[in-house]
Structure formats: structure tokens, C-alpha cells
Amino acid sequence: MASQKLGLVFFPAFDWAISPAHPEREERLLYTRDQIVEEGLLDMPCIREYKPQIAQYKDLERVHIGVPDLSSLITDAHLVSAGGAIAAADAVMRREVDRAFALVRPPGHHAMRVVHGTRGFCTINIEAIMVEYLRKNYGIGKVAIVDTDVHHGDGTQDVFYHDPNTLFISFHQDGRTLYPGTGFTNEMGSPNAIGTTLNIPLPPGTTDAGLHEVLDHLILPVLNDFKPDIIINSAGQDNHYSDPLANMAITAQGYARLADKLKADIAVLEGGYSIENALPYVNVGIILAMARMDYSKVIEPDIATCPVQSSAVTRSISAIIKERQNMWATKEKLQQEAIAKAGDFWQRGRNIYYDDAGIDERQKEVVRLCPHCSGYVTIETEAYGMFGYKSAYIATIPNQACPTCQKAAYDAVYKAKKQGKQQLYFVQNKMEDRLEIL
Amino acid sequence: MFLGLDVGGTFTDGVAVSAGKIISTVKTPTTHNNLLECILRAIDKVVLDTGNKNFERIALSTTIVTNALVEDKIDKVGLCIMPGPGMNIKDALPKEPYIVSGYIDHRGHEVARPTEEEVMSACRHFSSCDIFAISGKFAVRNPSYESMIADWIRKKVKPSHISLGARVSGSLNFLRRTNSAYYNGAVWRHFNQFATAVEDALLSRGIFGPVYVLKADGGTLPLAVAREFPVEAIFTGPAASVLGIMSLHPTRSPAVSLDIGGTTTDIALWQKGTPIFAEQGAKVAGYATSVRGFRLKSIGIGGDSFVRWEKNALKVGPMRYGPAMAVGGSKPTITDAMIASGLIEFGDKELALNAMKELALEGQTPYEVANMALDEAVTCIYQAVMSLLAEQEAEPVYRVEDIVQGRRINIEQILGVGGGATGLIPLVAKKMGLSYQLPDHGMVANAIGAAVARPTLDLTLRADTVKGFYTVAELGIKNRLPKSRFSLEDASLLAEQHLAELAKVTGIFLGETELIQAEEFNVIRGFNTVGKIITCRLQVKPGVLLPSKEVF
Numbered sequence: 001m002a003s004q005k006l007g008l009v010f011f012p013a014f015d016w017a018i019s020p021a022h023p024e025r026e027e028r029l030l031y032t033r034d035q036i037v038e039e040g041l042l043d044m045p046c047i048r049e050y051k052p053q054i055a056q057y058k059d060l061e062r063v064h065i066g067v068p069d070l071s072s073l074i075t076d077a078h079l080v081s082a083g084g085a086i087a088a089a090d091a092v093m094r095r096e097v098d099r100a101f102a103l104v105r106p107p108g109h110h111a112m113r114v115v116h117g118t119r120g121f122c123t124i125n126i127e128a129i130m131v132e133y134l135r136k137n138y139g140i141g142k143v144a145i146v147d148t149d150v151h152h153g154d155g156t157q158d159v160f161y162h163d164p165n166t167l168f169i170s171f172h173q174d175g176r177t178l179y180p181g182t183g184f185t186n187e188m189g190s191p192n193a194i195g196t197t198l199n200i201p202l203p204p205g206t207t208d209a210g211l212h213e214v215l216d217h218l219i220l221p222v223l224n225d226f227k228p229d230i231i232i233n234s235a236g237q238d239n240h241y242s243d244p245l246a247n248m249a250i251t252a253q254g255y256a257r258l259a260d261k262l263k264a265d266i267a268v269l270e271g272g273y274s275i276e277n278a279l280p281y282v283n284v285g286i287i288l289a290m291a292r293m294d295y296s297k298v299i300e301p302d303i304a305t306c307p308v309q310s311s312a313v314t315r316s317i318s319a320i321i322k323e324r325q326n327m328w329a330t331k332e333k334l335q336q337e338a339i340a341k342a343g344d345f346w347q348r349g350r351n352i353y354y355d356d357a358g359i360d361e362r363q364k365e366v367v368r369l370c371p372h373c374s375g376y377v378t379i380e381t382e383a384y385g386m387f388g389y390k391s392a393y394i395a396t397i398p399n400q401a402c403p404t405c406q407k408a409a410y411d412a413v414y415k416a417k418k419q420g421k422q423q424l425y426f427v428q429n430k431m432e433d434r435l436e437i438l
Numbered sequence: 439m440f441l442g443l444d445v446g447g448t449f450t451d452g453v454a455v456s457a458g459k460i461i462s463t464v465k466t467p468t469t470h471n472n473l474l475e476c477i478l479r480a481i482d483k484v485v486l487d488t489g490n491k492n493f494e495r496i497a498l499s500t501t502i503v504t505n506a507l508v509e510d511k512i513d514k515v516g517l518c519i520m521p522g523p524g525m526n527i528k529d530a531l532p533k534e535p536y537i538v539s540g541y542i543d544h545r546g547h548e549v550a551r552p553t554e555e556e557v558m559s560a561c562r563h564f565s566s567c568d569i570f571a572i573s574g575k576f577a578v579r580n581p582s583y584e585s586m587i588a589d590w591i592r593k594k595v596k597p598s599h600i601s602l603g604a605r606v607s608g609s610l611n612f613l614r615r616t617n618s619a620y621y622n623g624a625v626w627r628h629f630n631q632f633a634t635a636v637e638d639a640l641l642s643r644g645i646f647g648p649v650y651v652l653k654a655d656g657g658t659l660p661l662a663v664a665r666e667f668p669v670e671a672i673f674t675g676p677a678a679s680v681l682g683i684m685s686l687h688p689t690r691s692p693a694v695s696l697d698i699g700g701t702t703t704d705i706a707l708w709q710k711g712t713p714i715f716a717e718q719g720a721k722v723a724g725y726a727t728s729v730r731g732f733r734l735k736s737i738g739i740g741g742d743s744f745v746r747w748e749k750n751a752l753k754v755g756p757m758r759y760g761p762a763m764a765v766g767g768s769k770p771t772i773t774d775a776m777i778a779s780g781l782i783e784f785g786d787k788e789l790a791l792n793a794m795k796e797l798a799l800e801g802q803t804p805y806e807v808a809n810m811a812l813d814e815a816v817t818c819i820y821q822a823v824m825s826l827l828a829e830q831e832a833e834p835v836y837r838v839e840d841i842v843q844g845r846r847i848n849i850e851q852i853l854g855v856g857g858g859a860t861g862l863i864p865l866v867a868k869k870m871g872l873s874y875q876l877p878d879h880g881m882v883a884n885a886i887g888a889a890v891a892r893p894t895l896d897l898t899l900r901a902d903t904v905k906g907f908y909t910v911a912e913l914g915i916k917n918r919l920p921k922s923r924f925s926l927e928d929a930s931l932l933a934e935q936h937l938a939e940l941a942k943v944t945g946i947f948l949g950e951t952e953l954i955q956a957e958e959f960n961v962i963r964g965f966n967t968v969g970k971i972i973t974c975r976l977q978v979k980p981g982v983l984l985p986s987k988e989v990f
Binding site for chain 1: 962
């Protein structure tokens with residue numbers, strides 16, 4: 001069969017909500033479904049619809065460690081949503097389509113490696129699960145993820161923070177003014193992976209003009225330089241001017257042109273809560289752009305209410321572009337300095353807040369700065385969650401870990417278990433593709 | 439007495455059913471140049487056979503609409519569309535449309551109004567057209583603009599006919615509705631001439647029974663209604679045979695039916711006693727439409743399929759070059775293989791054996807080559823059944839529960855009808871490891887289906903309790919909701935009332951109805967539920983007029 005342009009996994013999960021009045025509720029994609037079906041997009045010869053798969057726990061555990069375990073923290077909807085992203089990836093990798101869009105919910109980009117519950121509407125990180133699935137099943141090496149959601153993709157950043165083979169670019173409304181309050185320019189990756197986390201905080205009121213400045217002068221040149229094997233778009237749509245949870249001013253045209261220029265191999269829906277006024281148009285725009293069809297006629301009925309970009313916003317966008325260009329150009333030097341400063345191990349302690357679950361997690365993360373591989377990671381975590389006080393000690397062995405790191409990771413967990421300060425002990429062994437409970 | 443007629447590619451079959459019994463079956467060659475001729479010949483034969491012309495009902499399954507399209511006997515249609523924002527639909531249509539501004543949004547809001555001036559200029563643009571089609575995006579959510587434009591056109595040019603997208607189908611899909619409305623207009627005159635000719639001919643013979651036309655979804659329409667919606671009368675042949683099977687052998691268990699004719703095998707899937715519908719409408723001349731039908735697959739394997747060697751492999755079909763050699767044909771066919779292997783008795787066995795001898799390689803007996811050919815035919819049918827099941831299973835669903843539970847159909851039996859069924863069905867059943875049934879009268883299942891198909895109707899009611907109105911696109915209405923607290927239950931009751939009205943207007947007996955789609959979503963502003971959006975689609979249950987056990 002001839003290759004079609006776009007694979008579309010559409011899964012609105014009409015029977016799933018976090019709670020009845022929550023923004024992440026049954027009808028979030030209702031109007032989008034209406035618009036897509038009414039347009040007749042699914043009848044277009046260059047668009048092929050796919051059904052989501054049901055992701056396996058094995059797929060999830062390449063990314064996540066659930067405390068106490070994943071199965072008691074997620075619902076079937078999460079397995080289907082992650083399976084939707086996987087179905088999109090399979091369609092592209094089997095060359096049945098040129099690119100694919102997983103228009104699925106629930107979303108995932110706020111879910112971090114360790115999961116105690118739901119934060120920012122996300123419980124498991126569907127893009128990260130898809131990326132590790134691609135690596136495991138298709139041997140993909142260098143991956144670029146461009147997060148175009150208005151909120152900083154802190155979960156995805158966390159999962160790939162120590163991985164120099166995954167370039168994570170996130171533009172978002174400045175963390176000083178919006179959830180989750182992170183995504184600042186100093187978050188650049190741990191020393192072995194400096195620069196491959198690229199945050200672009202933008203001022204509230206950024207319009208299509210500002211966004212495309214960032215795209216043309218920063219994101220596209222960086223991608224060009226990094227030369228990824230595959231480009232993933234975390235396609236949140238809440239930068240839209242009508243979104244109730246944020247303050248940006250992007251239009252459906254702005255998003256469609258973004259999709260057109262970015263040429264992502266796979267896009268995965270993230271947030272977007274202007275379910276009636278934005279999502280139907282933004283999604284149709286993205287679908288048309290990814291299918292290489294004419295999107296020029298996708299205009300919101302209330303386009304007149306879209307604000308104009310102020311000159312102060314324009315100036316601050318120019319400044320951030322310049323600063324980030326500089327960082328990218330000097331990242332090797334920054335890395336040498338960071339490694340020299342940290343010594344053999346780099347570590348950080350954090351509090352991670354789960355807004356949906358009301359959980360406060362305390363975490364200590366240690367990365368071995370190995371000269372031969374990206375280094376094993378250990379995590380101590382504790383939180384009062386829905387199952388009371390839970391704690392765990394985890395070691396992660398990355399792909400292509402050196403023998404020393406592999407052994408040291410097990411040693412660290414055995415040692416911690418002997419000390420017995422935590423309740424649960426895990427080794428996430430990516431080389432052997434399994435999560436071990438010790 | 440019910441009369442059913444099926445105009446097929448080769449033969450026109452007629453069946454008369456009275457008091458639950460088939461009292462007459464006739465077969466006459468189809469006269470493609472003048473369908474009326476073979477239809478009347480079949481009717482005359484039945485009248486002669488039964489000595490009775492008091493038909494309670496005459497139901498026709500014809501290729502008249504298909505022929506009109508194939509032979510290009512279609513009219514020029516002035517196609518006006520209101521696409522609003524979204525995909526550029528222009529190049530996806532069978533005809534260059536005139537684009538009118540103004541549009542309705544997904545909630546049914548009137549966002550921008552079209553103007554009378556631009557519609558007047560559309561009329562000038564289509565000055566040579568006597569038939570118009572009008573289609574607006576989301577007109578099913580609010581049909582008022584389509585009606586308004588129709589009124590303006592009527593006032594200006596008094597056309598013979600105007601097809602409206604939201605009347606042709608109440609379902610979402612602007613592209614499909616637009617294509618349906620266009621083709622409905624394009625075949626309107628041809629179909630109406632045919633309808634008039636049928637009515638006149640029957641009257642002149644003193645036959646006064648009401649005439650119905652079969653639809654692709656197995657329902658029937660009174661001829662007067664079919665005159666307005668002729669596009670619905672397309673692709674009725676396979677539907678007729680599916681309904682025939684329904685009345686000949688009712689089954690509750692999941693089944694696959696195979697209608698093995700001379701040229702093709704039509705495959706349908708069954709669950710809970712009814713055939714499974716296709717999720718999407720049919721394609722007409724390569725364009726997607728909203729015409730509903732059963733989920734069917736047709737493959738080029740039949741009794742007359744040509745058997746030959748091709749690159750050291752024995753091939754069957756899809757081409758046919760006339761009848762089996764056993765009955766005087768010139769080339770070996772699957773029927774010859776069935777006769778030669780002793781599966782059926784038909785024609786001259788010597789000639790069938792000769793056909794197989796022609797095919798046999800050195801050292802091969804005619805019996806062996808016949809079995810090889812049958813094996814190939816059975817494999818093709820088996821693969822087509824499997825791919826139809828896979829298609830059904832791959833159909834997208836939008837709820838978590840539906841994904842987790844899956845929608846696999848575990849077929850339990852095979853139902854076989856048509857000329858080639860007796861010989862091939864046992865072999866297919868053996869390959870699939872299933873039991874099979876070959877109902878009596880399976881040779882004329884199609885005409886029986888037409889005779890006893892129940893008239894159907896469907897409509898979609900969509901209520902928006904925030905805006906306080908509801909629409910029924912098929913009726914072209916947009917009314918205020920009768921009460922403030924309006925539930926899905928209220929919606930289905932209201933749909934029932936409107937369906938009853940529609941049934942009355944169209945002269946259809948309402949009978950048993952079923953809800954084929956029901957959706958209810960909260961509309962939330964801030965953190966408060968401010969109302970609901972309710973959609974329900976109700977139909978008169980398709981099926982057969984008489985409970986078949988009593989019938990046959």
C-alpha cells in the first residue's frame with residue numbers, strides 16, 4: 001500500500017475524567033471530535049485513522065517507578081492513552097505513514113520518573129513511554145522532544161534530565177506566572193547532559209509573531225544542530241488566546257504554522273482547555289498541517305478577540321532568544337565546568353508537589369558522572385500519598401551503561417536495603433529492560 | 439401477498455410471499471437498456487403464476503441509480519456550500535461548488551449570516567441548472583441557513599428540485615453530506631422518470647399495490663419518499679440478500695453470511711440476529727457519501743469464476759467468461775470443478791470433467807485439479823472473511839471501556855445462500871472449523887429480502903440545554919426545548935414523537951424503534967455544570983416484516 005501522509009490516533013476517552021468538573025473531563029475532546037468528523041478529515045486519502053493499543057506495564061516501567069506500584073495509581077485510560085502514543089509511533093516506524101498525531105487523553109508531560117500520584121492532570125508520561133518504546137523496539141538513538149504546551153513539561157524534563165541523547169526543548173509561559181513554576185533557563189540538564197534540556201520561558205501575552213521568532217531563530221536552528229533521529233512534539237494547545245488556564249495569545253494559524261515548520265515525526269496531544277473555542281480549530285489546523293494540506297482557512301470565529309503583542313513582550317522575547325542561542329553555542333564549555341565542579345557525583349534534593357493528589361514528595365537524586373556512559377542514577381523518595389507514608393530507594397541503569405555503573409547501581413540498592421531506611425527497593429535496569437524489586 | 443423484485447447484474451428475480459409462504463418465484467434476464475422491461479416481465483410472470491394481482495406491497499431493489507451514474511445519465515447540479523472555517527473542501531468534491539459565506543459552528547450557533555445577494559449571484563453562476571444542492575458545515579446542528587438559501591433560490595429560479603445536505607443525512611460529516619446531496623440531485627430526474635414509468639405501467643395493468651424501494655441499509659422507502667431521496671436507492675442488491683438471509687434463517691449467534699453468486703461472493707457479519715452496519719457511508723463513484731449500509735465485503739469469486747494456470751499457480755476469478763462448460767460455456771469455471779469433484783449435480787458431468795482435463799497437468803487427474811481449484815476459491819473466501827473481521831475489529835472506538843473489552847466477534851456459524859453455496863459453503867465451513875446452514879430458497883434470497891424488508895426511517899435529535907434548543911436535521915427543525923430540566927430520556931422520547939410524525943408523513947408503519955446512538959455530555963463553565971449536550975439517534979428497526987419461523 002502506498003504510504004499515506006498522516007496517521008491519526010484519535011482517542012477522546014469519552015468515559016474518563018479526573019473528577020466531574022475538572023478541566024480534564026469527559027467532553028474535553030467532544031467539540032474536537034465534532035469538528036474533525038464534520039470536516040470529513042478521516043475520509044481524506046492522506047489521513048489514516050488508527051486505534052490506540054493498550055500499553056503494557058513493561059512499556060510504562062521503562063520510564064516510571066510507581067510507589068508503591070503503578071497499577072494502584074493509574075486507570076485503564078492511562079494504558080490506552082500511552083498505547084495511543086505507541087500506536088502512532090508504530091505507524092511511523094513501519095512506514096505506513098510519514099508522520100503521526102496521537103490526539104489522545106489523559107495527558108502526560110507533568111509525570112516524572114517516580115510516580116506517587118497525579119500531578120498537573122498527568123499520572124504517566126505518555127511521550128516518555130513512547131520514546132523508550134522507540135528505543136527498545138526500533139533502536140532509535142537521538143531523540144528531540146519539543147514541548148509546545150503552555151505549561152513547562154517538568155515531567156518530561158525530569159525523565160530525560162541526565163540523558164545526553166534526548167534533547168528536550170520546552171517553550172512555555174514563564175514559570176513565575178504559571179503552574180508548575182519551573183522551566184527556567186538555569187535548568188539545563190545534569191552535567192553529563194548539559195544543554196540537552198533547553199527551557200524557553202516566554203512572557204504572558206506572546207502572540208504568533210513572538211512564537212515564530214523563537215521557532216525560526218532558536219528552536220529550528222538548535223534542532224538542525226542536534227540532528228535527532230526523530231522529532232517528537234508534545235502538542236499542548238493551551239498557548240491559545242482563549243485558554244482559561246493561561247495567558248498567551250497564540251492562534252490556530254500560529255499552531256498550524258508551527259506544526260508545518262517543525263515537521264515532527266510524531267505529535268502527542270498534551271494540555272489545552274479551551275475546549276469549545278480553541279481545540280476544534282487548533283487540532284484541525286495541526287492535522288491539516290501535518291497531512292500537508294491547506295490549513296489557511298482554519299480561523300477561529302472569535303479571532304477578533306486575540307490580543308496584539310506589546311512591544312515590551314517583543315523585547316523580552318528577543319532577549320531570551322539571544323541568551324538561549326548563547327547557551328547553546330557554549331554548552332560544551334558549560335559542561336566541562338559543571339563536571340569539574342561536581343566531581344564524581346552530582347546530586348540534588350527536591351520537593352515535588354502533586355497538585356491533583358495533594359502530595360508533597362521529597363526526593364534526593366544522585367548521578368554518577370561516569371566518563372564512559374551517562375552514569376547510573378539513584379533516587380531516594382518519600383511522600384504521604386493515598387496509601388499513607390511511602391518511601392523507596394531506586395537505582396536506574398541507563399541504556400548503554402558501562403559495566404562499572406551497572407554493578408555500582410545494584411551495590412547501591414543492596415546497601416540501602418541493608419540500612420533499611422526505605423520501604424521499597426527498585427532497580428530500573430534499562431539494559432535488561434526490566435524493573436526489579438529487590 | 440407481498441411481491442419482491444431484485445434487479446441483478448445478470449438476472450431479475452421475483453418472489454411472491456403470501457401467508458408466510460413463498461408461492462411463486464420467477465427469474466428473467468435483466469434488460470440493462472430498459473430496466474422497466476425486465477421488472478414488468480417479472481411482475482407479469484408472478485401474476486400469471488399466482489393468478490392474483492392484489493399485492494399488499496411491491497418492493498423493488500434496482501440498479502437504476504447505479505446505472506444512471508455509470509451511464510452518466512445525470513443532471514447538472516448547482517452546488518452551493520457554506521464551508522465556514524476548516525479544511526479546504528473544494529477539491530474533494532465531485533463538482534466545483536459555489537462558495538457562500540456564512541456559517542454555523544459546532545454548537546449550532548449562527549456565527550455569520552449568508553446574504554441574499556451572494557445567493558442570487560450563485561443562481562446566475564448556475565443559470566443552466568434546474569436542480570440545486572445546498573450543504574452547510576454543521577447544518578445538522580442548525581439547518582436554518584440551508585433552508586434560507588433554498589427559499590431564496592426557489593424564489594429566484596424555481597428549480598425542479600433542491601437537495602439539502604442536512605435532510606439527506608442527520609449525521610456529522612459535511613463532506614459526505616455534500617457529496618450525498620450532490621448525487622441525490624444528480625440522479626433525481628432520472629430516478630423520478632423511472633418511478634413514474636413504473637407507476638404508470640402498474641396502473642395500466644390494474645395493479646394498485648403500493649410500491650416501495652429498497653435502501654442500502656436494508657430498509658424500504660415508499661416510492662413517493664424515494665423520489666425525494668433517490669441516492670438512498672443505490673447499492674441495494676447485497677442488502678436485499680442480507681435481508682433474505684435474515685428471514686430464511688434467523689440466528690442469534692454471531693455468524694458470517696456468504697452469498698455466492700455467479701460472479702461474486704458477498705460477505706456480511708451478524709450479531710444478535712442482525713447484520714452489522716458499516717460505520718461509514720458508502721462510496722459513490724469514488725466519493726464518500728452518507729448513504730448507510732451493512733458492513734459488506736464483495737470478492738470476485740463465484741460459480742462462473744474463470745479457472746486457469748498463471749505462473750505455475752492455479753488461479754480463480756475475478757473474471758468470468760460466461761457459464762460453466764457443463765452447461766455449454768467455453769472456459770473452465772468453479773462450477774465445473776464442483777461438478778467434477780462430485781460436490782453438486784448440475785449440467786453435464788462429462789463436460790465438467792473435460793473442463794478439468796483441460797487444466798490438469800501431466801500425471802494429474804481431473805479430480806485432483808478440481809480440488810485444487812476449489813481449494814483456491816475457498817482460500818480466497820476465507821481470507822476475505824478474515825479481513826472483514828479484522829476491519830470490524832480495527833474500527834476506532836472512543837471510550838476506554840470499548841478499547842479494554844475489545845470488539846472481537848467470535849463467529850459461530852456460516853450461513854450460505856446463492857447459486858454457488860451448496861458446493862462451496864461446506865468447504866469454507868470445514869476450513870474455518872464451523873458449522874453451516876444452507877437455508878431453503880437460498881437461490882432467491884435477494885428477492886425474498888426485497889419482499890419482506892421492513893420500511894425504516896431514522897433521525898438524529900440534538901439538544902443543547904444551555905442554549906435551550908434542539909434540532910432534528912432530517913426534518914429541518916430547530917425548536918425550543920419543551921422543559922428546562924431535559925434529560926437523555928426526555929430526548930429519546932421527543933425523538934420518538936418526531937419519528938412517529940415523520941413515519942406518518944411518509945406513510946411508514948412505525949413498529950419497533952431502537953436507539954442507535956446516545957451521548958450525553960455536561961457543559962461546564964468554571965466549575966459549575968451549566969447544562970448538557972445530548973445527542974440521540976433513533977431508527978425504526980430494520981428487519982423483516984414477518985417473523986420468519988411462521989413465514990417459511
